[in-house]
Structure formats: C-alpha cells, structure tokens
Amino acid sequence: MQDLFFYVSKVFWALASPDHLLLLLILIGLLLVWAGKRFGLWLSLVSVMLLLIVAVFPVGNLLLKPLEQRVPQAELPKQVAGIIILGGAEEAALSAMYKQPHMNSAAERVMTLPMVAEIYLDVPVVITGGSSSVLYQQYRGADVVAQWADQIGLRDRLIVERQARNTFENAVYTGELVDKNSGQWLLVTSAFHMPRSVGIFRKQGWDVVPYAVDYRASGNNFAIQFWRNMRDLSTAVREWIGLLAYYLTGKTDQLLPEVEANPQ
Structure with missing residues (x-):
C-alpha cells in the first residue's frame, strides 16, 4: 500500500x-x-x-505564510530523548557524481546538526531520508548527510535511516531504529513542512517537539525572480496537496495539524 x-x-x-x-x-x-x-x-x-x-509577483508567499505561521518560534527545550532531522536538503545524485556533499535550498535542516549535537550531548541523533526519485533509488539523501557529518567529525553521533521515501515513511522507519516511547523527540524540518510532519509523527505515536528552520515566505509583494517565485509556489502547492492527501488517507488526524509551542 x-x-x-x-x-x-x-x-x-x-x-x-x-x-x-x-x-x-x-x-x-x-x-x-x-x-x-x-x-x-x-x-x-x-x-x-x-x-x-x-x-x-511572489504568489507562493500567500500559500506559504499560513503554514509557516502555524509554527511557533520558540527556544529549544532543556531536555529531549533524541533528535530527528528530516531529509530533503540533499542533492544525492550530484553528491555521488562529484564525490562530495551537495545540498539544496533546504540546507538549513542539515545545518542544525552541529548545534543540536553540541547542546544535547548524550542523546541519539537520527537523519532520516532515502530517495524520493522513482528512477534513481540508489542515491539516498541520508548517505549525503552521513558523508558531511564525517567531514565535520560528527558521524559517530548519527543514526542513519536511508529507506524512507516520504514523510510518512520517515516516521515509520525511524521508529524501527529507536525507541519512540522514550520521551520527547526534537523534530527538525522546514517551517512549511512542519505542520504535516508533526501530524504524521504524532499519528505514529511519537511525542515530537517542533524545531522549524528554512523559512521561505518573505514580506515581498513584488519580486521579478521567476525561478524563485515558481519554486516557492510549487513548494506551497505541493505541501497543501500533501496535507490533503495525508489527511484523506488517514496518515494525519487533522487537515492542518496544530503545532504547539515548544515546552521548556
């Protein structure tokens, strides 16, 4: 299924x-x-x-803002059972081709790794992400992050989940590697993606604390940047369609899941 x-x-x-x-x-x-x-x-x-x-006109802003504004900007909690960083920031095929890590516009997801690894010294850190490509399943996003983590001396901190093809599988396969019932887990992903991610993980029994990065919606009402405007519009449309699809297929309990402030 x-x-x-x-x-x-x-x-x-x-x-x-x-x-x-x-x-x-x-x-x-x-x-x-x-x-x-x-x-x-x-x-x-x-x-x-x-x-x-x-x-x-950056039309995508109109669709991104309700998603990103649903995510409270709060401080990191004092204690967590572990950290989950969702993949999607990696250019896996390019990384394999040129033998070095390549990231895309969602790189902020991965950039949080050194910070959270230093703050939470004794908890597991999971990077979860396989390939979302139909044709090139051999290139896995988590492998790219593992390669980068090795370069900065953090590879030993990582638990690498490289099978997930979407957010639902992120929650399922990560649950097979760690104890999701051990407490609250810090969930790191893009702000526009956080409502759907929180809904999916909580439906799978995770107690997640959101830490949003990679905000996209700006205050610009006029910007002659076709590539960026189209990128943001596509991102927003895809996320709203994803929210509807995951709700209709029972992967979330709410059409637009609530994202509460981080507990201290």
Whole structure:
C-alpha cells in the first residue's frame, strides 16, 4: 500500500506541479488552435498570463505564510530523548557524481546538526531520508548527510535511516531504529513542512517537539525572480496537496495539524 501511495503521488505531482501544469495547458491550447478550436487560443493566453504573474509577483508567499505561521518560534527545550532531522536538503545524485556533499535550498535542516549535537550531548541523533526519485533509488539523501557529518567529525553521533521515501515513511522507519516511547523527540524540518510532519509523527505515536528552520515566505509583494517565485509556489502547492492527501488517507488526524509551542 505504501508503494502504491508513493507511485501515485509521483505521477500526480508530475502533472499538478504549477510549472508543469501551466506549460501543459499552453501546449494543449496550441494543439486546440491547430485543430481550429478558438478555445485553445484563450487557454494558451490565460496560461501565459499566469506565468507572467508568477514571474513578477511572489504568489507562493500567500500559500506559504499560513503554514509557516502555524509554527511557533520558540527556544529549544532543556531536555529531549533524541533528535530527528528530516531529509530533503540533499542533492544525492550530484553528491555521488562529484564525490562530495551537495545540498539544496533546504540546507538549513542539515545545518542544525552541529548545534543540536553540541547542546544535547548524550542523546541519539537520527537523519532520516532515502530517495524520493522513482528512477534513481540508489542515491539516498541520508548517505549525503552521513558523508558531511564525517567531514565535520560528527558521524559517530548519527543514526542513519536511508529507506524512507516520504514523510510518512520517515516516521515509520525511524521508529524501527529507536525507541519512540522514550520521551520527547526534537523534530527538525522546514517551517512549511512542519505542520504535516508533526501530524504524521504524532499519528505514529511519537511525542515530537517542533524545531522549524528554512523559512521561505518573505514580506515581498513584488519580486521579478521567476525561478524563485515558481519554486516557492510549487513548494506551497505541493505541501497543501500533501496535507490533503495525508489527511484523506488517514496518515494525519487533522487537515492542518496544530503545532504547539515548544515546552521548556
């Protein structure tokens, strides 16, 4: 069942991703024009206009803010049973190709490792993340973090979980490596991703304390940065779709899970 969910989600997102969807609508519109359908011209023009709007206005901010603002910015708790850092910051294929760790725009997730490892000296630190790729399962994100941790002298602190392909599997497979009932676990991931992550982990029986990083929503209402605007819009749309899909399939108890302030 997990395999079906994984593959269906990949096919769906390949079509629903805003950049793919708009380009597909333009192509369909042009084909309709070629077939003599006037509607095709309107479809292409509207799709091009939407692309231009995204090129100028950071529309993604409107969708990211409710997710990130749901995450309280609080101090680290005094004590935790362990630390879980969710993968997704790694460029696993590039890292394997060039034999050195490569990170993407979510690198803040991994950048917390030295800090939390120093604050919490005697607790397990789990990095969880396999491959979210359908075709290149041999490249695992957790391997990249392990390589980087080895370079900075923290490899011995890590418990590496390299099978998970999504957040649900992060919670399940991490639970097979450590005792999730040993107390509160610090959960590190991107702010926009934290509500869904907290909902999933708690549904699996984890007592997690959120520590959000990698905030994306800015106060800009105008920014001619097409690549970044489209990236943030795609990130936001994907996360909202993920919240709905995980709720409908029973992987979370709430459509938009509550994220309480960190206990001290």
